[in-house]
Amino acid sequence: MKIDGTPYRSVWVEPSDGWSIRIFDQTQLPWSLEILRLTEPGQVAHAIRSMQVRGAPLIGAVAAYGVALALRQDASTGNLERVVAALGETRPTAINLRWALSRMRGTLHNLPADARIAAAYAEAAAICDDDAETCRRIGENGLPLIEAASQGKDRVNILTHCNAGWIATVDWGTALAPIYMAHDAGLPVHVWVDETRPRNQGAALTAWELGRHGVPHTIIADNAGGHLMQHGQVDLVIVGTDRVTRQGDVANKIGTYLKALAARDNGVPFWVALPHSTLDMSVTDGVAEIPIEERPAAEVTDLTGRTADGRIETIRVAAAGSAAANPAFDVTPARLVTGLITERGRCAASEAGLLGLYPEKA
Numbered sequence: 001m002k003i004d005g006t007p008y009r010s011v012w013v014e015p016s017d018g019w020s021i022r023i024f025d026q027t028q029l030p031w032s033l034e035i036l037r038l039t040e041p042g043q044v045a046h047a048i049r050s051m052q053v054r055g056a057p058l059i060g061a062v063a064a065y066g067v068a069l070a071l072r073q074d075a076s077t078g079n080l081e082r083v084v085a086a087l088g089e090t091r092p093t094a095i096n097l098r099w100a101l102s103r104m105r106g107t108l109h110n111l112p113a114d115a116r117i118a119a120a121y122a123e124a125a126a127i128c129d130d131d132a133e134t135c136r137r138i139g140e141n142g143l144p145l146i147e148a149a150s151q152g153k154d155r156v157n158i159l160t161h162c163n164a165g166w167i168a169t170v171d172w173g174t175a176l177a178p179i180y181m182a183h184d185a186g187l188p189v190h191v192w193v194d195e196t197r198p199r200n201q202g203a204a205l206t207a208w209e210l211g212r213h214g215v216p217h218t219i220i221a222d223n224a225g226g227h228l229m230q231h232g233q234v235d236l237v238i239v240g241t242d243r244v245t246r247q248g249d250v251a252n253k254i255g256t257y258l259k260a261l262a263a264r265d266n267g268v269p270f271w272v273a274l275p276h277s278t279l280d281m282s283v284t285d286g287v288a289e290i291p292i293e294e295r296p297a298a299e300v301t302d303l304t305g306r307t308a309d310g311r312i313e314t315i316r317v318a319a320a321g322s323a324a325a326n327p328a329f330d331v332t333p334a335r336l337v338t339g340l341i342t343e344r345g346r347c348a349a350s351e352a353g354l355l356g357l358y359p360e361k362a
């Protein structure tokens with residue numbers, strides 16, 4: 001996607017040296033566009049854990065390059081195993097991280113050490129190209145939903161939660177890909193952007209992305225969605241996901257489940273966009289089985305923003321001395337999901353629906 005006319009991906013190899021890795025520091029958005037250079041796997045682990053990079057597909061892609069950086073230092077089998085294990089522990093909920101690391105391990109494990117570095121860069125690049133193309137197809141497969149919802153309307157209102165846009169993936173995004181395509185096709189799209197407390201991925205990242213692309217949008221407090229649905233102001237909900245189970249349960253940013261409940265109560269379609277790398281067929285019951293990341297309490301008690309004179313500051317908004325809990329994801333049961341949008345088409349959020357599109361995962 002483009003920033004001020006220049007096309008970017010969310011992760012790339014620095015062309016001047018051919019090996020170091022470039023990412024946007026998402027903790028600095030929307031205030032400043034800072035590009036970081038990662039040169040060793042410890043920096044990659046830090047970038048994922050601190051959410052300088054975030055979003056399920058992107059953390060998988062960056063971790064893949066983390067393996068390549070580690071092998072530059074030591075291409076032994078022992079080091080390959082160590083880096084795969086270490087990066088796999090950086091965040092627990094998004095399955096894309098483990099998917100990418102296991103794909104890297106599978107490609108590299110049986111190669112001689114002196115062939116591993118080039119192969120690791122090639123495999124990480126293939127993961128990135130695959131993700132960009134996959135997300136583009138998700139856009140194509142979600143577009144008809146927006147076309148149908150916009151019939152006879154001068155505005156089609158889509159609500160989204162968190163950030164499942166191009167900076168959460170390598171390119172295009174998942175939930176936002178159909179929205180970009182609809183906007184580019186001239187459909188009258190308007191997006192309700194949940195602010196997405198506690199880290200504000202909606203207010204900071206989704207709003208930034210949509211704004212750069214010229215997509216009309218309005219930021220709302222997380223609790224406003226139900227009210228808007230009751231008053232007919234939401235035509236459909238599209239969200240991304242960090243893990244979809246065999247029976248179609250969906251893990252996504254905390255608060256997604258409440259949006260699905262409100263959507264069901266108001267007859268609003270609730271769609272979930274995902275690439276194949278987000279499917280975890282080894283898990284059936286998402287509520288019981290998906291590990292939910294618990295993040296620092298300070299993300300709840302404190303807020304970071306830009307002051308009127310341009311300084312980035314963090315302030316405490318909670319009462320002094322109160323404890324805070326911060327589960328970062330929740331699971332929406334399949335029964336609340338209207339359907340899944342994938343690179344292979346749309347399907348029901350069910351085992352039969354998923355196996356219809358992905359028979360090889362039976």
Ligand SMILES: CSC[C@@H](O)[C@@H](O)C(=O)COP(=O)(O)O
Binds near residue numbers: 164239328
């Ligand atoms: C295409 S990204 C889908 C999900 O990863 C996204 O909705 C989300 O929940 C991201 O959470 P984050 O904690 O910001 O990594």
